[in-house]
Amino acid sequence: MNLITGLMADATNIATIFLMVAGLYVVIARGNMVKKLVGLSLFQSSVYLLYLLPGKILGGSAPILDPKLTVYANPLPHVLILTAIVVGIGTLALGLTLVVRIKEAYGTFEEDEIIARDGAKAGEQGDVA
């Protein structure tokens, strides 16, 4: 391994971890429900990197059998992450839909305000159906 690949490997790991922690932090620290979802997406994206980057082999080609090529990149992580991305989109879409409905029902999507509104009307059934 030469210096560049070594640094590359570290840099990718650092990028992965940074996204992971930053995303998680946003989810925990923000009370705004949309921002939380943004953080969640960041967090999920870090996983895509976690899977994809080690699968990349410098100089490797796409895994199409050809007598001229000897080094292939591992195709499996790409397939897996394709699935994960679909799941991520589904989650984000559902999350945002819920936020829209919450905004309709409560008039806000700030968590602390929602808690306050439910607390003020404790016991009363808010009908949203």
Place this chain on the structure above:
Amino acid sequence: MSMGLGDSVWLALALIIPAVTLLAILLLGRRPNLREAATLSGAILLFITVAQLLVDVLAGARPELHLASVAPGLTLALRIDPLGMLFGVVAATLWVANSVYSIGYMRGNDEPRQTMFYACFAIAIFSTMGLAFAGNLFTLFVFYEILSLSTYPLVTHKQNPAAMKAGRVYLITLIGASMILLLPAIIWTGLVAGTLDFKAGGILDGKLGPVALSILLAMFVFGAAKAAVMPLHRWLPAAMVAPTPVSALLHAVAVVKAGVFTILKVVVSIFGIETLSKTGSADWLVYVAGFTIIAASVVALRADDLKRRLAYSTIGQLSYIVMAAALVSPLAVLGAALHIAAHAISKITLFFAAGSIYTAEHVTKVSQMNGIGRRMPWTMAAFAIGALSMIGLPPTAGFLGKWFMLGAASSAANWFAVGVIVVSTVLNAAYFLPILTAAYLKPANGPVKEAPLAMVVALSATALGTVMLFFFPEVPFRLASAILGG
């Protein structure tokens, strides 16, 4: 032991009859007369069944019945031994009296929710039969818990805040103790002995050291909180808020007897009295029970509420049985077994009388009972017989058990136990005799006014039984002597 088919059928009937009675009561809930007929006929049929079983057991049979294999090592099985038979006979007999009395009481006081009341009674007697005839510890535990649960609605029958509070104390103490102590004790026993079956002479000989045996015994004694050994006695006075037939059920027919029965059964058929006397692991229990006897008597002495006085009297009397069990000698076991029968019939008489006084006069305090002996001659005569039996004076049943227990204590040279019996007899006299003198010697302030007929019949019958048991103690005596043989 031979096990004829006939025996098993009778044994099964002892559980089936209360179950069918329960169904009939629920189905006939809207037609009180038929409903009460179901209760009565159930009681009488059960009595006949148990009598038939008694004849067989006295003839040497030991009926067995396998109910279900719950899981490997856990079976629901019945097997009648003399101790179980004694308890079964006492409970089945007194259930007849209690049914008659309940009908009078519930109608006389126009109590609400009678269907639930009779239904719970039927479940209680069902579980008492299962408990008395249990063939192993697991079966005993199952019926013990059903008994606790089925009597809870009876204790809370009045459904006022006081009753609900008492019900909570009742349920938490009994279920809590049985879950935290009795169940682990049973599992521990199973792990050590490899079986949970009752066996004459015990199953723990040589399996545990003296200290471990003491701990295990303590878990059984306090786990069976129905025996009301101090400090787990508070539920019993609390439960006095319930209607009187419930108190009678609690004190005489089923609940507290189930507690002392469990302790006696465990001492005889799980530990084995030889194992216990060899290791001295039950010695501490003599002191705990002795303390309970004296302390309960002192509290009873100061109680003005009649039912409360009777409740503390029960706590003391139960600990006689526990103390006798702790003396671990054949004579003591004989005395303990006899005292189960004697106390049951005497205490039910006392409660019947108390309830009868309440129904006719709405009197609940000792201090209000002046001259009541002349106004309610039958009731107070029965009360007097019950009281004499509690003190242990001949010619009443209470004398028998005490006599053998005193004999056992002195032959074991256990002077503490002898002292406790003597002192408590004096205390018993001190809290019962003033009631009698007030009732008979103070002037009456009203005409003769007895309770409803059903109640008077029931309490006269049990009072008569208390005396008869003294003169004809053959059946309980034969059963009690056969206990150690299994």
Place this chain on the structure above:
Amino acid sequence: MIAVHGPVLVVILPLFGALVAALVRRPLLAWAVSLIAAIGSFVVAVALLVQVRAEGVVSYRIGGWAPEIGIEYRVDAVNGLILVLVTAIAVLTLVYARRSVLSEIIPERIAWFYAMLMLCLTGLLGMAVTGDAFNVFVFLEISSLSTYVLIALGRDRRALVAAYQYLIVGTIGATFYVIGVGLLYLATGTLNLGLIVERLPEIASPRALIAAEAFIVVGIALKLALFPLHAWLPNAYAYAPSSATVFLASTATKVAVYLLARYIFGVFGVHLGIGSVAIASVLIVLSLAAMFIASAAAVFQNDIKRLLAFSSVAQVGYITLGLALANQSGITGAFLHIVNHALMKGAAFMAVGAIIYRSGTCKLDELSGIGRTMPVTAAALTIAGLGLIGVPGTSGFISKYYLVLGAFEAGFWWVALLIVASSVIAVLYVGRMMEVIWFREPNQRCRGLGEAPAEMLAPMVVLAGMTIWFGLDAELPASLAGAAAHVLLGARP
């Protein structure tokens, strides 16, 4: 066909059920389709379990690809039991759901409800049946996403917030899981659980394994609501439509527990941990905390659904405790409790749903004396409650008995004492319910009510009856759970 394609059929049937239910759009038709799909899936699951008991393991290669490349579905004594349990509960829930859903969800959304319920079933069955670590993630997300929708269909607007909060927590959990799987994949080069175990000894550094374990266990723990990661559960169960709560409470956490067992016994081993702290010790402490703290929280709830939800957190503690004991009796107890708790919580939530159906409320203080007017429903709730306490004669006793036995065998007699002591707290919260529904005079709201309709009562009575039956004759469930425990204990050489 079942004999050959059983493992995949069990998942595909509800998946197509979901599709068709979503397409037909008519409430009754969607319901019928779902019910048929669930019954089909149940039949296949039973056939699979019979086959597993005869042959040991049933392995199925999707598309004929070898496990190295393709996905393997693998049924043994452990997940065979789970499949039968989940499909059986699904069938009973669907029978129950028709009336309940009609009263709780607006007509245009009813077909969606059934589609989501079927998708959730698909996901749970898939998680149980697959032997591929990444495939588990996909099914986990299928079940989770449909669960969020199910919860959001609740009447109360707080259902939306509950669904959102569960979405956040559930996604974090699933992502944790997939991170852990990624680390395992990097270390071993395979996603097949069987192959991962084979290649573990070749891993040079155990660090990757420990990191993978931490991520996977935390991820799954969020899904199974292991204390203290349970915060999402009470609101989710309380505000979801009653039928959804029945299904989720009886199955969702159970499948997650199965997955946990699969990983800690099948992959990591109970002794692997961080430093000197083994995973088993951590689990024991958290389980005990759940048993006591969540039970205590249940005592103070006024909403019966919330009360039962907190009780669920506590009961999951018993299950994970049994796993952590890591001996035959303990794991048997855990799997017995998976089954038994599903039965009794199913019955309990069905009873609450029926009460809501008639009275419109599940607030304890508004339900005085409802036992008089709805005796069968209240009796089912009572039996379930006694099962939660662990009263002998109910199935709850049998599972606790095995757990106590397991604790004694492991030498933890104090754990045995704590197991029985915690039951006393259950006496408190069950006693509170019983006191109100049976021993108070019916109030204005409860006086004129009738018993719930027969098609809601029937599945409830079946579950309550099984709670009693398995309490009196536990040979069948005990042998199934014992076989599962045997497989798990023998999973790692």
